[in-house]
Amino acid sequence: MKSNLPTQSTSNTHNSTLCDFNFLTQTCGSNTQTFKNILATYLTQLPEEFDILKKAVNENELETIKRYTHKLKSSVGLLRISEMVITLQEMEKLAGSHYNQKTMKTMIETLLNYKDRVLQEIKLKINAL
Numbered sequence: 001m002k003s004n005l006p007t008q009s010t011s012n013t014h015n016s017t018l019c020d021f022n023f024l025t026q027t028c029g030s031n032t033q034t035f036k037n038i039l040a041t042y043l044t045q046l047p048e049e050f051d052i053l054k055k056a057v058n059e060n061e062l063e064t065i066k067r068y069t070h071k072l073k074s075s076v077g078l079l080r081i082s083e084m085v086i087t088l089q090e091m092e093k094l095a096g097s098h099y100n101q102k103t104m105k106t107m108i109e110t111l112l113n114y115k116d117r118v119l120q121e122i123k124l125k126i127n128a129l
Contacts, residue, residue: 019121020080057108065095084114
């Protein structure tokens with residue numbers, strides 16, 4: 001099944017930012033308020049969705065892990081955060097077969113660290129608009 005998400009950019013280790021806002025900027029055009037509203041939605045939804053995912057990992061809820069990793073792949077894919085998309089893909093696959101809670105917990109901690117950086121970048125972008 002082919003994804004309709006924008007192509008993921010390769011991570012640049014010399015670039016300290018995770019988010020690439022170009023796709024959303026192009027989608028919103030000159031409508032700055034729509035762009036701000038979309039980014040504000042990320043600020044509220046990402047923490048909630050990652051909290052649910054973390055709880056699911058801690059409680060071995062495989063269906064919830066699969067559902068939220070799939071959902072989050074789309075969300076972070078729009079911001080072209082390849083590091084997070086790759087980890088989410090691995091988690092979704094791991095939840096479907098060969099489940100290992102220790103590995104899953106390591107992956108969720110990595111994602112939570114990325115999430116904090118992403119939220120900070122989103123806040124900075126909103127403030128710059």
